[in-house]
């Protein structure tokens with residue numbers, strides 16, 4: 001179990017009686033908790049700490065979301081988009097990954113959890129009506145979908161919303177093994193539990209506070225055995241000493257816990273990061289191998305491995321995966337059409353096996 005390490009909880013007075021605020025205070029009775037009128041401006045002194053990113057991860061703000069919950073994944077110009085809708089129920093994350101864009105991206109470094117989850121149900125219906133076709137939604141964009149799930153059980157509320165709407169598919173994406181509460185309910189055919197996988201070396205150096213590979217795979221086995229569909233994400237793929245054999249072992253482990261018929265999809269994405277993240281990675285993750293490779297700046301202003309390395313990395317994973325599961329839905333995250341064509345042999349439109357993913 002991955003237990004978040006909170007040191008402060010700030011609850012907005014307008015949501016103090018909400019069911020989510022009550023769950024939070026019950027889950028962490030010993031954490032210093034305060035109710036204030038304006039959490040956005042309250043106690044931001046930690047911005048001056050030696051490691052404000054880490055301090056932010058230890059502070060939970062519980063307040064209503066005044067904006068929208070659902071947004072279309074913006075994709076990136078020139079890259080192939082997988083038509084994904086992001087649900088921002090939480091922003092900020094208790095896990096600490098070296099490559100995480102949130103370290104330099106969010107204005108407010110604290111973890112923010114929305115209390116007005118009922119408004120989300122309306123938005124799901126509006127989004128379904130607007131698009132007029134099946135949609136894929138996920139919560140793991142600005143946080144880990146299950147980071148607080150053993151304590152709060154919020155995934156089950158979401159799952160029940162989606163279960164009633166067969167046109168929607170929800171993916172809960174995690175680096176934890178926090179599946180206790182999910183195992184209490186019946187599987188929903190349109191909900192997929194997804195794990196980000198990496199080698200034990202990358203997990204130990206670059207994904208602090210996450211579950212080990214063995215724990216992630218063992219959690220995946222439990223949900224598969226309980227009848228859920230699962231997904232796996234090799235993202236970010238990182239070049240590090242012994243990566244070829246390392247990823248082979250991860251793929252072996254994956255197929256030991258989930259047969260191809262239980263896997264909704266597998267994605268792969270090579271490491272990419274905004275140049276402004278480089279000094280942050282250097283100072284916060286001294287043991288990381290992340291920056292020890294050749295990168296180039298791409299048109300979307302992200303650093304990526306130079307193309308020959310990227311192709312080698314993605315082609316290696318592709319052959320490991322397709323040799324075990326030739327018809328599994330396999331796609332790339334944040335890659336351009338050239339990489340799709342060279343490594344996978346076509347665009348999503350030309351690869352019929354991806355209809356389930358790309359709609």
Ligand code: SF4
Nearest residue numbers: 093095096097100143
């Ligand atoms: S799990 Fe995801 S959101 Fe959380 S720190 Fe890692 S990359 Fe960021």
